[in-house]
Amino acid sequence: MRLPAGSTVWLLAHDLRLDWRRRTAVAGARRWMALVITLGAPLFLAGVVGVPLGLALNRFGAPTSWAASLIAAGVLASAFTFMLSQALAEVVDALYERGDLDLMFSSPIPPRRVITVRAIGIAFAAFSVFGFFALGPLVALALMGQPRWLAILPVLYACALAATGAALALGALLIGLVGPKRTRFIGRALSVAFGSAFFLGTQVFALMSGQISREPAVVRLSRLMAGWAPPSTGIVLRAFKGEPRALLLLIGALLAVFALATAWFGPRFAAFHAAAKSAPAAGGGRAARARPFRRGLTAAVLAKELRLVLRDPMLLPQVLLRVVYLVPAGLLAVRYGRQMNFTALSGAVLAMTLMANQLAGSLAWMTISAEDAPDLLASSPAPRARLQRVKLLAAVGTVMAFVALAAIPLAVVAPYQGAVVLAGCGGAAVSAGLVNLWWQRPGKRSAFRERAPAPWFVTLAELVLGLLIALAAGLASARHLAALAPAAAALLVLLALRMPARP
Amino acid sequence: MSGSGLTTVGLSKAFGPTAALAELSFHVRPGELYALLGANGAGKTTALRIIAGLLAPDAGSVEIFGVDALAEPARAKQLTAWVPDEPMLYERLTPWEHLEFIAGLWNLDPAEAQPRAEALLRRLGLWEVRSQRCGSFSRGMMQKTALAGALLHAPRLLLLDEPLTGLDARMAREVKDMLRELVAAGASLVLTTHILEVAERMADRIGILHRGRLLAEGSMEELQRRTQGAGTLEEVFLELTVQPAAAGP
Numbered sequence: 001m002r003l004p005a006g007s008t009v010w011l012l013a014h015d016l017r018l019d020w021r022r023r024t025a026v027a028g029a030r031r032w033m034a035l036v037i038t039l040g041a042p043l044f045l046a047g048v049v050g051v052p053l054g055l056a057l058n059r060f061g062a063p064t065s066w067a068a069s070l071i072a073a074g075v076l077a078s079a080f081t082f083m084l085s086q087a088l089a090e091v092v093d094a095l096y097e098r099g100d101l102d103l104m105f106s107s108p109i110p111p112r113r114v115i116t117v118r119a120i121g122i123a124f125a126a127f128s129v130f131g132f133f134a135l136g137p138l139v140a141l142a143l144m145g146q147p148r149w150l151a152i153l154p155v156l157y158a159c160a161l162a163a164t165g166a167a168l169a170l171g172a173l174l175i176g177l178v179g180p181k182r183t184r185f186i187g188r189a190l191s192v193a194f195g196s197a198f199f200l201g202t203q204v205f206a207l208m209s210g211q212i213s214r215e216p217a218v219v220r221l222s223r224l225m226a227g228w229a230p231p232s233t234g235i236v237l238r239a240f241k242g243e244p245r246a247l248l249l250l251i252g253a254l255l256a257v258f259a260l261a262t263a264w265f266g267p268r269f270a271a272f273h274a275a276a277k278s279a280p281a282a283g284g285g286r287a288a289r290a291r292p293f294r295r296g297l298t299a300a301v302l303a304k305e306l307r308l309v310l311r312d313p314m315l316l317p318q319v320l321l322r323v324v325y326l327v328p329a330g331l332l333a334v335r336y337g338r339q340m341n342f343t344a345l346s347g348a349v350l351a352m353t354l355m356a357n358q359l360a361g362s363l364a365w366m367t368i369s370a371e372d373a374p375d376l377l378a379s380s381p382a383p384r385a386r387l388q389r390v391k392l393l394a395a396v397g398t399v400m401a402f403v404a405l406a407a408i409p410l411a412v413v414a415p416y417q418g419a420v421v422l423a424g425c426g427g428a429a430v431s432a433g434l435v436n437l438w439w440q441r442p443g444k445r446s447a448f449r450e451r452a453p454a455p456w457f458v459t460l461a462e463l464v465l466g467l468l469i470a471l472a473a474g475l476a477s478a479r480h481l482a483a484l485a486p487a488a489a490a491l492l493v494l495l496a497l498r499m500p501a502r503p
Numbered sequence: 504m505s506g507s508g509l510t511t512v513g514l515s516k517a518f519g520p521t522a523a524l525a526e527l528s529f530h531v532r533p534g535e536l537y538a539l540l541g542a543n544g545a546g547k548t549t550a551l552r553i554i555a556g557l558l559a560p561d562a563g564s565v566e567i568f569g570v571d572a573l574a575e576p577a578r579a580k581q582l583t584a585w586v587p588d589e590p591m592l593y594e595r596l597t598p599w600e601h602l603e604f605i606a607g608l609w610n611l612d613p614a615e616a617q618p619r620a621e622a623l624l625r626r627l628g629l630w631e632v633r634s635q636r637c638g639s640f641s642r643g644m645m646q647k648t649a650l651a652g653a654l655l656h657a658p659r660l661l662l663l664d665e666p667l668t669g670l671d672a673r674m675a676r677e678v679k680d681m682l683r684e685l686v687a688a689g690a691s692l693v694l695t696t697h698i699l700e701v702a703e704r705m706a707d708r709i710g711i712l713h714r715g716r717l718l719a720e721g722s723m724e725e726l727q728r729r730t731q732g733a734g735t736l737e738e739v740f741l742e743l744t745v746q747p748a749a750a751g752p
Contacts, residue, residue, distance in 0.1 A: 290599050290620075291599075292613065293602075293606050293607075293613035293616055293617050293620070294603060294607065294613070295612075295613050296607060296610065297607045297608065297610060298607075299607065300603060300604050300606065300607020300608065301604075301607060303600075303603070303604075304593065304596065304600070307595065307596060308593060308595050308596070311595040311636070312595060372592075372593050373591040373592065373593060375557055375585075375591050376591035376605075376608075376652075377608065378556070378557050379556060379557055379580060379583070379585045379591075380580060380605075380608035380609060381576075381578070381580040381581040381608070381610070382607075382609075382610070383577065
């Protein structure tokens with residue numbers, strides 16, 4: 001069947017085709033692995049989550065308590081923040097990165113239609129993660145005589161549409177408030193903030209209460225909100241259970257947000273897009289004084305790498321996200337150090353070491369593999385090995401600067417544990433950097449989120465390496481001699497991964 | 504074989520079954536501008552990339568001002584600058600920071616590199632935008648920034664792949680003047696271009712590549728004599744390259 005060219009459905013089919021090709025752009029064994037995961041994960045979740053849940057619901061009936069209502073509202077609220085995070089990132093991408101809007105806005109198709117279709121596509125992308133994980137258990141519930149819970153799926157998609165509407169409004173608001181030049185960075189940073197809001201909320205709660213709870217984050221935040229939650233909170237649980245009135249009300253309210261946002265911002269988005277595309281480059285405008293040149297290769301490469309990371313509105317929020325995850329663990333470590341609670345402290349040290357490993361891996365990929373001008377370096381007389389060492393230093397040095405912010409206060413209250421954090425995070429950062437150096441995955445910085453993975457065994461070894469070093473650091477901070485075992489194992493894994501230097 | 508300038512002998516390079524270069528030999532004297540011409544895919548860029556040390560040849564040798572570029576690449580690169588048709592720039596660095604980075608790569612003394620950077624940026628009309636990021640530049644401004652970077656270490660051999668792309672008429676003239684000054688100061692210069700009038704007016708000698716082979720080489724007059732009756736370089740080029748193409752491989 002041929003769709004009428006230029007129609008909403010035709011545009012939607014075009015967007016979905018592009019999205020499908022982007023998602024399935026993997027080859028060989030990875031394609032099969034992706035297929036197995038796509039089919040296997042819902043089946044696995046249906047068995048592990050759906051079946052026990054169905055048995056419980058059949059035996060005890062659907063929950064009706066106030067606590068259950070709060071948890072349902074908390075789940076939807078957390079889903080909304082995650083979806084808002086993803087939608088805002090996509091809106092910023094649409095404004096600044098993707099070139100196809102130029103083509104669409106130069107065509108006779110009304111801008112409002114273009115934006116509505118793009119927004120539906122963005123919402124679908126935001127929904128797909130939740131839909132993917134929810135589908136298996138919900139189908140299992142339906143097969144076990146509880147089909148009404150399938151109502152969760154349309155609620156989630158309506159939530160994704162509302163989040164996309166909110167992201168459009170937020171993008172427009174930012175352009176109006178701070179201008180197109182700064183919206184790119186602030187939009188990305190807000191996206192990261194929304195993405196990590198729930199995690200940080202639970203960590204703040206842990207810091208405030210002074211202990212790490214085993215309760216799920218949703219339950220803890222729900223309990224925190226219980227004091228001021230409005231009576232209408234119960235509508236979410238009723239909609240999840242498929243009660244028609246609640247379902248209609250909730251979906252209607254969420255769709256209204258989307259409809260209002262696209263109706264108002266759709267026709268104006270073309271102007272925002274034009275403003276974003278013609279925004280003056282950052283750092284421009286005035287002719288600043290020419291600062292003196294640094295001396296030597298190391299200083300020049302370090303300065304260049306740090307500038308490129310700090311000035312990238314796409315990358316910086318991603319890096320900051322990983323740093324943000326380091327902060328609560330660091331604060332907890334200092335608190336436990338002050339309380340001499342070394343068992344709890346070892347958990348915080350383990351978490352910090354793992355995060356240092358992850359952060360160093362990301363930064364090392366950017367500095368080593370995502371070189372924007374490889375031919376410039378290759379045509380210079382600078383030795384390749386030295387260049388790569390300096391790039392590694394830039395990645396590890398940046399991580400250690402952040403780690404030091406937590407390790408130094410910890411060293412004041414617990415000197416031995418402070419030293420362990422420095423050594424553990426240093427080892428984790430260096431090992432992640434070395435793996436990136438030996439197993440390079442050339443790519444563009446703009447493809448950070450979709451960067452090509454290393455061979456599966458390297459990815460696995462990288463993960464195991466990070467865990468082993470983190471375990472060693474955690475045990476060492478509690479003065480366990482057993483720390484030597486994971487440390488030795490980590491060394492063996494690192495040696496096994498070592499690649500001969502390239503010519 | 505001369506001990507100075509650029510000398511390539513028997514350079515060959517194949518990519519799979521395709522021969523990109525076949526025994527390319529030519530010499531560029533100090534103070535000479537050599538234009539390497541050829542249709543798309545003739546092997547010009549491959550030749551320049553090998554000379555710049557970015558690609559290893561399958562056979563042959565490259566000597567740059569007496570330095571064996573394959574045996575001592577770092578020493579050869581110290582004498583060489585390469586400006587490809589796509590400028591090698593960092594979009595998020597300013598021209599000043601780009602030159603600072605180049606100075607670090609070539610290990611230049613900041614006391615000497617800094618005034619030279621300022622002079623180059625002023626001459627190329629980039630001084631006023633020295634603190635703007637290169638990502639906001641037009642193609643011509645990017646090309647000029649790349650050229651400033653290439654000239655910062657005062658190279659003795661300059662390799663230019665389509666150097667006038669994107670430049671307006673005034674700046675193209677300025678760049679041509681700069682190149683002539685470099686040549687007058689004793690540098691060897693190899694340029695590739697599709698604008699044959701530029702090669703005709705600027706080059707001391709011209710080499711015509713076809714399917715990886717050097718078909719003809721010489722001054723404009725020598726090439727005209729060889730093609731009997733051809734007036735312009737365009738006519739010379741077409742006559743020399745069409746005949747072998749018609750004859751087939």
